[in-house]
Amino acid sequence: MLATFAVALVRGVHRIVDVAWGLAFTAVALVTWTLSAGYGDDTRRLAVTLATCLWGLRLAVHIARRGRGHGEDPRYARMLARAPGRPALYALRKVYLLQGALVWLVSLPVQAAAYLPEGVDVLLVAGLVLWAVGLTFEAVGDHQLARFKADPAHRGRVMDQG
Template identity: 50%
Template sequence: MTVTAVVSRRIGRVSVVDVTWGVALTLVALVSAVLGDGTAWRRWLVLVLVAAWGLRLSWHIFLRQRGAGEDPRYAALLGGGGFVVAVRKVFLLQGAAIWFVALPVMVGAATDVAWDWLVWVGVAVWVVGVVFESVGDAQLAAYKADPDRGPVMDRGLWAWTRHPNYFGDACVWWGIWLASAMASGWLPGLLTAMAPATMTYFLVWATGARPLERTMMQRPGYAEYAARTPMFVPRPPRRP
């Protein structure tokens, strides 16, 4: 986060922190896999899960941000404040969030597997999340590249949820929690359950769907789209 803050000040854009998010969590998983003394195959499996998700996400956000200005959500959060406000409200907060969200990864690396089957349940939930996130991102990119697109993206997964990428992100971290801490037993699982819950809170309320909704509601046709499509958890779309 210190490196990211320096880069942010140089380029004049706080939203670069979103690129750091996946890379930082991958680094936590790597250090945990190398230094942990828990079940070896599970340590490296969790590293693969975190890295496959995190590096794809960081690269996707990096490409999306090239040549772009500040994200309106961060501009609203900072309220015109300068670098010191950004350090306090963004970089310190997200650094602490990364540590907290990664607790299941660290606990899993330091403990042995109690329930092998739960590791694979977690992997299955992770797969669902990655599919929603990556397919949703690809569908949104195709929509933006379509010169005949409508005012609102309501195709594919976006017809089932207004934020398939955020929903996928939440599934990824509930899956990682199941495969790492929860598969080590009830106590490690319960002690770290707030980590994916906090991640879900950020995705829905703090920096994800809800702040973005305030901006999107100003777009023509979005209110009608919201009336027939759930914000987060997918379900078949209602008829207009």
């Protein structure tokens, strides 16, 4: 997240932190894969790493495409306009460091799973099925929302179906 903050300062736009969110989970999964070598079950380690990387990369690509060609995200523009003192340091504290801490916290199950000694079991299979269902719902929902927003007749409306 610190590297993302540096890039955001150079580019003058903080919306890239949203792309970095998915990439950060991918990075945690890959680092965990590397550090857990020789400890956990290799099949479980691979499954958890691949599932996390696929989810993180899909999310990052989706958000990058959605934001391409746009300026600053209005949420960040409003937040920084009200920031006390130096807006860049405020963004570092309130956005980047907070999201970095949340990535670490949310990814704790991924990190722990890499060290489990058990091989393929019911929980791993159930987790992968749940992951696949969730990823499918997320991708379909993102696609439906993009189509909805692309229709000029929906300008200013909220998508409440699908």
